[in-house]
Amino acid sequence: MAYRAIRIVGDPVLRTPCAPIKDINHGVRTLVEDLLENVDDEGRAGLAANQIGVSLRAFSWNIDGVVDYILNPVIVEISEDHFQDDDEGCLSVPDLWFPTKRSWYARAEGIDLDGKKKIVEGEEIMGRCIQHEVDHLDGHLYIDRLERSERKKAMRAIRDL
Template sequence: MSVHHDPSHPLDRRVRVQGRPVDSYPELPAEARRGSARRVTEIGEEVLGRRCREVAEFGSAELSALIDDMFRTMYVADGAGLAANQVGVDLRLFVYDCPDDAGIRHVGHIANPVLELPGPDDRRLVDDHEGCLSVPGATMPVHRTDRAVVRGFDKDGEPVVVEGTGYFARCLQHECDHLLGHTYLDRLSKRDRKDALRQMADRREEVYARRAAKAADLG
């Protein structure tokens, strides 16, 4: 998911890592410093259109390295979240570094996520612009609920529960959609989908230039 937040809610230093509050946290997490940037898949590629496989082996060096690479890739692409199939790996796994509307920064990863949304009586739909690293340069309004809970596991197989409101709730829903083989374009009308693809065609090269510059800045 692309970075986007309401500037009327400037970020403060409150941070939650893996759903738990911490006193401080580096701007660039250790995972991103260890990892290597991978190519981001684009809309139309087969891996983005199919349901991802469950993570079956926890605690492995391979899983840790994938998470490190996903963090690095997300920061290079200026993202707020990134699913494994966006780097060509069809596993139910995503990483995130995303603010909520109260200015709290949420950072972490989650494997085999299960998304829980409010019931019909408690649900409030919000129409806000949404972007995707696999649809470079395009943003469109998308209906999402303003609250979400995701339950899953960390890389060692320990249970994780992450609660999101506002923009972070949108991020959680966006990434869970990816792992089911969907992008936000699937939630648009045919007309809006065509508009998004036109935006992508017009801005794609500019986006890739920014990513190359960011990769150089990060070393």
């Protein structure tokens, strides 16, 4: 296990869709260990593999005392009629928080390190985390989802980082 530096907005790895994990090998197991270790820090809710420079579909989370991971996640369900628009932040866009509309509930399916089906789902912060981290794996940042006026503010603030 190793501490990994967080990639910051402007790094091309954050804008590149991550490849599916096809072979669960030593490298993937080490990636999961690193994701779990690096997300288990105060103020961290989730961490996608590309945020630590690895373009593979995997993320970890640290929500309500639960630290876990999922490989090859795909969102299969979100609430269509119940939303949240709280401030959202990101380790890759440090120290900036903007109101971001997300579905209240999200469910993703993927696999674990044994190749078995794994489901992660939740409401409110967990729902937000699932959507946020899968966005990362698809090459998107939360600032892409901001309303136009908020996005302008975010882009100005990012230029000042």
